[in-house]
Amino acid sequence: MPGPGTRPGRYASREQIEQLLRDGGSNSAIARELHSDRHRVAAIRRDLGLPNVPAQPLTLEEKWRARTRPADGGHLEWTGERQSTSGTPVMRYEGRTFTAAAIAFRIRTGRAPDGYARAECGHHQCVEPAHVDDTATRMTTREQLRYLTGRGERKPVCRHGHDQAVEGRFESDGRPYCEACKRDQRRRTAGRAV
Known part of the structure; x- marks a missing residue:
């Protein structure tokens, strides 16, 4: 952070910027620290003939x-x-x-x-x-839990006729639900709220 007497913003002194450049700071880091314009910092770096700090790429x-x-x-x-x-x-x-x-x-x-x-x-x-x-792993695990708890297979269609091979999901305890029915319910609820 800026030391005592630092004037943040575009009024950071050239001396403050030069010192941080000589200490090895990057343009962006210095601009953040002094609340200054990074283009000004870059211009001062060029004036001093200092090379840019190589990026430390992280994976x-x-x-x-x-x-x-x-x-x-x-x-x-x-x-x-x-x-x-x-x-x-x-x-x-x-x-x-x-x-x-x-x-x-x-x-x-x-x-x-x-x-x-x-x-x-x-x-x-x-x-x-x-x-x-992920979704696929979650659904497989929940379906296996359903079988392990003796609930058997999910029905091929819900009570509203939605294909459960496409819209079928399982709660964390293995109970089935229909995503299409949930979407429809959210739409109806949103329509009433308007």
């Missing part, structure tokens, strides 16, 4: 790991960015945005998730790779 997994912290019970909390409206943990990498859970799933399985990735442990937005499943 997707390394960047992800740097934004997590252990939580009680073997869970992993996200400390990075969140999607503005839903609060979903996200991370930008090489021009793309990923959910933290999708990266956790990729770390555990070595493949991209099929559908949404999320933790099945019950800890809100946990990103521990061992706790995260």
Whole structure:
């Protein structure tokens, strides 16, 4: 952070910027620290004939790991960015945005998730790779639980005629539900609220 007497904003002194450049800071880091314009910092770097600081590229997994912290019970909390409206943990990498859970799933399985990735442990937005499943894995596990608890096969169509091979889902305890029926219910509820 800026030292005593630092004037943040566009009024950061050239001497302050030069000192941080000589100390090896990057243009962006110095601009952030002094609340200055990074283009001004870059211009001063050019005037001094100092080379740009080489980027320290992190892998997707390394960047992800740097934004997590252990939580009680073997869970992993996200400390990075969140999607503005839903609060979903996200991370930008090489021009793309990923959910933290999708990266956790990729770390555990070595493949991209099929559908949404999320933790099945019950800890809100946990990103521990061992706790995260994708939609396909979740449905397979829940269907197996259904059979293990003696509930048998899911019916081929719901009571409203929706094909359960397409719209059928399972609750975490193995109970079946129809995603199409849930969507219809949400639409009806939203229509009443207007």
